[in-house]
Amino acid sequence: MDSARRASADVDASRLLAQRLESIATLTAGVAHDLMNTLASVHMGLDLLGPSIRESERWIVGALEENVRHGMDALRQIQWLAAGQEGEPLIYQPVHLIKEVQKLMRREFPPIDVVTDYPAEVCLLSGEPLLLRQLLIALCLQARSRLPLGGSLTLRARSVALDETYAAQRPGARLGTHLQVDVESRSARPLAAAPAPGDGGAECPPALLAALERQGGLFEVLPIDAHTVSLRVYLPAAVLAPGSAAAVVETCADDRGHGEPVLIVEPHPTLRALLVAAVERSGYRSLAAADGADGLALLARAEPPVAVALCAAETLLREGTGVLRALGTIRSGVPVLVTGPPSALAGIPAIVDSRVAILPGPFTAAELAHALRAALTAAVDRSVSA
Numbered sequence: 001m002d003s004a005r006r007a008s009a010d011v012d013a014s015r016l017l018a019q020r021l022e023s024i025a026t027l028t029a030g031v032a033h034d035l036m037n038t039l040a041s042v043h044m045g046l047d048l049l050g051p052s053i054r055e056s057e058r059w060i061v062g063a064l065e066e067n068v069r070h071g072m073d074a075l076r077q078i079q080w081l082a083a084g085q086e087g088e089p090l091i092y093q094p095v096h097l098i099k100e101v102q103k104l105m106r107r108e109f110p111p112i113d114v115v116t117d118y119p120a121e122v123c124l125l126s127g128e129p130l131l132l133r134q135l136l137i138a139l140c141l142q143a144r145s146r147l148p149l150g151g152s153l154t155l156r157a158r159s160v161a162l163d164e165t166y167a168a169q170r171p172g173a174r175l176g177t178h179l180q181v182d183v184e185s186r187s188a189r190p191l192a193a194a195p196a197p198g199d200g201g202a203e204c205p206p207a208l209l210a211a212l213e214r215q216g217g218l219f220e221v222l223p224i225d226a227h228t229v230s231l232r233v234y235l236p237a238a239v240l241a242p243g244s245a246a247a248v249v250e251t252c253a254d255d256r257g258h259g260e261p262v263l264i265v266e267p268h269p270t271l272r273a274l275l276v277a278a279v280e281r282s283g284y285r286s287l288a289a290a291d292g293a294d295g296l297a298l299l300a301r302a303e304p305p306v307a308v309a310l311c312a313a314e315t316l317l318r319e320g321t322g323v324l325r326a327l328g329t330i331r332s333g334v335p336v337l338v339t340g341p342p343s344a345l346a347g348i349p350a351i352v353d354s355r356v357a358i359l360p361g362p363f364t365a366a367e368l369a370h371a372l373r374a375a376l377t378a379a380v381d382r383s384v385s386a
Helices: 002-052 055-082 094-108 129-144 164-169 206-214 269-281 292-301 313-319 322-330 342-346 365-385
Strands: 090-092 113-117 125-127 151-162 176-187 218-223 228-236 261-265 285-289 308-312 336-340 356-360
Touching: 002 055, 002 269, 002 365, 055 094, 090 094, 094 113, 094 129, 094 151, 094 176, 125 129, 125 228, 129 151, 129 176, 129 206, 129 228, 151 228, 206 218, 261 269, 261 292, 269 285, 269 365, 285 292, 292 308, 292 313, 292 322, 308 313, 308 322, 308 365, 313 322, 313 336, 313 342, 336 342, 336 365, 356 365
Parallel strands: 113 151, 261 285, 261 308, 308 336, 336 356
Antiparallel strands: 090 125, 151 176, 176 228, 218 228
């Protein structure tokens, strides 16, 4: 009897502990979500203030933006862990991490010229953002060791398609779109001993290599000439939704609007006000709503008709993706940009709809203007082809 009572007590204690841990995880995720919205508002506000601040004080805004990004990265880790879904990837924009590492390396390597080189748009990644940051820092430190007499360090990034030929040469390589990141070191003098091309296990910490392989990534060393070596990483691009529009499409020469109405559906009041300011500063006219019902009512009454709809991922999580179908019913063919942090975007079911695109946060006013112009351009192309 005593053993039976002890076993029953142990079961009850385990059940109580599990309930408490679940409650802590739920509370943590909720607090992290609120803080993420707060930091997103600060990020957008700093971006809008930037042009009005004196040149001598711009560094203050830059330092604050960097700290906001650090805070958002930390919150993403908390959300990821609180969800208890270690196998579920996050979707994130790698360009922000590349910019952050460039700033860090410039502080750490003052004699070395650290620059970046990437196109206006690169593919989104799916996985753990901290891995790319750690990889970039580790490879920059390794590349720096080749520059005892000075030189330059270049962080390059571009989207590439790995085909069957490449996959046949590299066991484990995945076909399809990848982000290719190169940490390229160019020495002031010829290298005494250039590394041999290949996997380059000695060039990257084993733990990072193992984590990279778990995400389907690849690493290789490419001696380019007597002065230059590139440490190259491939990471598979995020698959947002089969057949859906790209997160941001082709670059447009002029991203400014010409008074086109933009519907903004954003539940967070401060962020909604800042989005209104960013949209109107970019030459568009804004219509703002706190939820899907108000947004649909504005859409039905708008004259001239709404040209683009910005819909917060949080709205879709609360009210369902039926909001998107209703948008298309009321205003046929209206392009939609779903905005929000990667953790919120990852919770939305795949949307197979050519008019729906993803704009992951944090983003600047310029990136928002570019996404709006790209969405309008894509809508025109669809109407012409139809």
